Amino acid sequence: MWRDLTGLTYGPNYYSDYLTPGWSVLRSAGPHKPDKPSLVRLAAAPDARYTARDKNGHLLAGGKFAFHEHNGRGAGGEQTQRPFHQFWFDDNWLARHMARAYGCPEPDGLDDDGGHVRWRVLSGDLNWTPHDRVRPPIRSDQPDRLMLDGLYYLAAGHHERALKKLGKIRATVNPATRLYDYPALRENYHVGLVKILVEQLLTVVDRPELILHSVSLRDLIIRRQQRETGTGRLLGWTSSVEPGGTLMNIESLAVNALALGAGSLATFEPDQTPTLPPGAYTVEFVMRSEGEAAARVDIVDPRSGAALGERGVSLDDRFQRVAVPISTAGGTVAFRWNAGRRPVEVAEIRVR
Incomplete structure (x- = not known):
């Protein structure tokens, strides 16, 4: 059009x-x-x-x-x-x-x-x-x-x-x-x-x-x-x-x-490797579990394996926003989460 x-x-x-x-x-x-x-x-x-x-x-x-x-x-x-x-x-x-x-x-x-x-x-x-x-x-x-x-x-x-x-x-x-x-x-x-x-x-x-x-x-x-x-x-x-x-x-x-x-500094398409220019950001995970669970989210530099930011969080069956501040020299980033054996639903990840 x-x-x-x-x-x-x-x-x-x-x-x-x-x-x-x-x-x-x-x-x-x-x-x-x-x-x-x-x-x-x-x-x-x-x-x-x-x-x-x-x-x-x-x-x-x-x-x-x-x-x-x-x-x-x-x-x-x-x-x-x-x-x-x-x-x-x-x-x-x-x-x-x-x-x-x-x-x-x-x-x-x-x-x-x-x-x-x-x-x-x-x-x-x-x-x-x-x-x-x-x-x-x-x-x-x-x-x-x-x-x-x-x-x-x-x-x-x-x-x-x-x-x-x-x-x-x-x-x-x-x-x-x-x-x-x-x-x-x-x-x-x-x-x-x-x-x-x-x-x-x-x-x-x-x-x-x-x-x-x-x-x-x-x-x-x-x-x-x-x-x-x-x-x-x-x-x-x-x-x-x-x-x-x-x-x-x-x-x-x-x-x-x-x-x-809306409300984000960066957007990523499916199957696209997330990349960010150098700077300080807040990565926001929107997530929930099927019941109470202790979870951890972290952001890493996949080239070096260096941690850029991490946070522990208590989840339940309601969606919540989990904010993780990071600082990066620029390049690709990887988003990860773990809640042991408890299934976790991550609805979206925002970079603010």
Whole structure:
């Protein structure tokens, strides 16, 4: 979905009205009339590059490269619909967070005029109106709105309000996995948003239920990522939790990629040897056992066998975070744990 912007065209608009910072509605005006069917048809051409005003009225106006909405591919990477080579301002604002987090090239065309962009709140921007304060009232109980409001209140220093927003997701414990299920989250990008809020809450509130949320949501994100039929290559996330006829789009991809790395300095792919540049870090193990157990975790330099850090911990059947400070001259590291004969589940390892 990353594409050059050569020949970018502003044709018909997708929306007929736009939301402004006070959540008032402005009707479209000017030469670019709303015509969603025509835009969908025009932007499906293989060489098409279209832009239009997003729901807040912002226009991605140009540059060298940016993300378009989708390639028309769904579960397994199968081509199920026509692509939509439409470059949205708000989607690329969101994707820029992902690009910065993973050290990748950032999308162009994001001139900031200080207006309302719903994704500003991801970076702690308080120039934003939460949905539950809008007058006249609008629905504020949708999962994405709950999480964006939660991020706003957390940034404003009201973590109890943010926790209340999280509580409205109404997670239930699955007795088989001892993880949370989320029946109210029907879109994958909602799952990613909840994970982002949880990770930010964990920086100020250390609660067992938040740790369980973190592990449960990470499990869902990893399991629901699509793989290319035939090759197994990792692709992205469909819009819907149940793939059905839905597609993988840049919004779902960006939110879930952000969620997987949220709160960490380094991320490691499966089968990738962990490497770190020189410096001081905290390695955090998230782990539990099937019963009470005395365990030890340690981090070593596999080349020399030298210990970089270690810690003993008492485990039970609830996930807990075990932090181990280390200092390394740089290079590969190895993470190890042992609890004797007691089975131990390590849900994730973070480097902070």
